[in-house]
Amino acid sequence: MVIVVINNKGGTGKTTTCVNLSAALANLGYRVLLVDLDPQASASLSLGVDYSNLSPSSGEVLLEGYSIEKAIRKTNINCLDLLTGGIELAHSDLVLSDIEDRENKLTEVLEPIKDRYDYILCDCAPALSLLQVNALIAGDHFIIPVVPEYLALEGLVNLMDVVERFKTGMGVDIDLLGIIINKLNSTPFVFLNRELRNQLDIVNLLREHYGDKVLKTTIKRNVQLTEAPSYNQSIFQYAPKSNAAQQYSQLAEEILMRCNGF
Amino acid sequence: MVIVVINNKGGTGKTTTCVNLSAALANLGYRVLLVDLDPQASASLSLGVDYSNLSPSSGEVLLEGYSIEKAIRKTNINCLDLLTGGIELAHSDLVLSDIEDRENKLTEVLEPIKDRYDYILCDCAPALSLLQVNALIAGDHFIIPVVPEYLALEGLVNLMDVVERFKTGMGVDIDLLGIIINKLNSTPFVFLNRELRNQLDIVNLLREHYGDKVLKTTIKRNVQLTEAPSYNQSIFQYAPKSNAAQQYSQLAEEILMRCNGF
C-alpha cells in the first residue's frame, strides 16, 4: 500500500506528517518504508541522516538506475526503512522528460520491493511537476496536510483541480484518503483566539466543501514537533507522552481504518 | 533593480514578503512591478486577481512568447503593477529545457520594461529548478525569508550551497541582500516562551553564521498577515496601524539602504 503525502503549498506539514505517521505505523508493528522525494531531504534529515551522507538517494535510483535494494537503509526506528531524498531530484523533471514512460518511473522502481512493506509513504516536495505525477501514479492513496490559513486554502483548490485532471487525463487511479488539518492553534489565550477563530472558520469551510474527506483527527500546533527533527527523532521518541504523540497515534488509527475501507 | 525573493523551503513567507515589501515601496512612491513566478499564484491571489482570471500570466510570457507589455496589469495599489503567476509555470522546466539560452529567458523578457520600474520583485515557488535559476540570473539582489525552526535552517544551508555553485559555475552575479527572519513569536506568554527560546537560539545561530547578512528588521508572527490576503489587501491597506505594517515599513527602509550600498 503506497500512500503519497502531497501539497504544492509549502510548509503545510508534509514532512512532519510523513515522518511521524511512518513512525506511528512502525510502532504498531507494520513494516514501513519512507520514500523521500524532496530535494531538500527534510524527512531524511529528520530521521538522522546527515546532509553529506544522503547518497545513495531516491534521485540516484529514479534517475541513474541505482539499485533500490542497495539504496534503502535502516533508521533508528524499528520496522521503519528509508530511501533518502537529495539534491539530484532538483532536476528530475529534465531527466525524466527524456526517458520512455516518464510518468511510471517511480512505479517501476518500487515494484521489486513493494511486497516487503505493508506501507510505503512518499514525502513530496512542494510542487506539481513530473516527479509528483510519478508519485500520484505509484500511489494507492494520497493525503493532503493543510494549514487552516487563507493562502493554504486557495492552494488546496488548485491542487484538487490538478489531481482531478490527472485522474481523467491519464487514467491515474489514486484515491484521496483524506485532508489533514495541521497547526491548529490549541491555546485558550485571548491573544491567540482571533487566530483560532479564523482557523475554525476555515476548517468549517473545508468540512462543508470536502465532507468526510477531512480527517477527524486534527494535529495542533505544538512546539515539540519543531524540536523533534533537530534530535533526529520522531515525536514518539522525543516526547512520547505529549499531545502531539497522541494526535499522531490517533491519526495512524484513522488512516488504517480508512485504508481498510471503513 | 530586480530583487528575487527565494527559498526552496516551503511556507517561509516568500509571498507575504513579496506582496508587503512591494506595497511598502509603492507607498513610498517608487514604481514597482511584482513578478509572480509561482504556479500557485499566491501573490496574484493576494493582490485581488481571481484564480480564473490569471491569464495572461508570467508563464505565457516566458513560455509562449506573449507580450509582457500586454500581460502586465495594474493593482488596487498605486504605483504597483503585477505580472500574474499561474499553472502554466508547473511545467516550465520541461519547456525551458528545449529552448536556446534557457537560463536567460526571464532576463530577456524583462528587458523591454525594466526601465519603467524602480524595483521589480520576483516571488518564487519553493524549488531550485530551472525557473529559479532564471530568476537568479535576472536578479540584481536576492532576499531569503526564513522561519527560525530547525527544518528551515537545514533548508537554508542547502540553498546557500546551491546558489554559490550557480555563481561560480554559471558566472551568475547576484548579491544576497539579506536573510529576513519571519514568524518570530512576539508574545510574552509562558506557554509560548519555549517556542520563542528555540527561535532565539536559531536566530543567534543565523547571526553567528551569516553576520550582517541577517537583516536587523524581523517580522513577527501576526495573525493580520494571514487575514490580509483574503481581503486582497496588503498589510498597509488592511491594518495600517498594526505592528506588522510598521515592521514591513522598517523592512522597506532597510532594503532601500542596502540597495544603495549602506
Ligand SMILES: Nc1ncnc2c1ncn2[C@@H]1O[C@H](COP(=O)(O)OP(=O)(O)OP(=O)(O)O)[C@@H](O)[C@H]1O
Ligand atoms: N503541528 C505542528 N506544530 C508545530 N510545528 C509544526 C507542525 N507541523 C509542522 N511544523 C513545523 O512547521 C515547519 C513546516 O513543516 P514541514 O517541513 O513538515 O512542512 P512541509 O510541507 O514538509 O514543507 P515543504 O513544503 O518545505 O516540504 C517545520 O519547521 C515543522 O517543524
Ligand SMILES: Nc1ncnc2c1ncn2[C@@H]1O[C@H](COP(=O)(O)OP(=O)(O)OP(=O)(O)O)[C@@H](O)[C@H]1O
Ligand atoms: N509573519 C507572519 N505572521 C503570520 N503568518 C504569516 C507570516 N508570514 C507568513 N504568514 C502566513 O504563513 C503562510 C505561509 O506564508 P507564505 O505563503 O507567504 O509563504 P511562502 O514561502 O510564499 O509559501 P510557498 O512556499 O507555498 O510559496 C501563509 O498562510 C501566510 O499568510
Ligand SMILES: [Mg+2]
Ligand atoms: Mg517537506
Ligand SMILES: [Mg+2]
Ligand atoms: Mg509563496
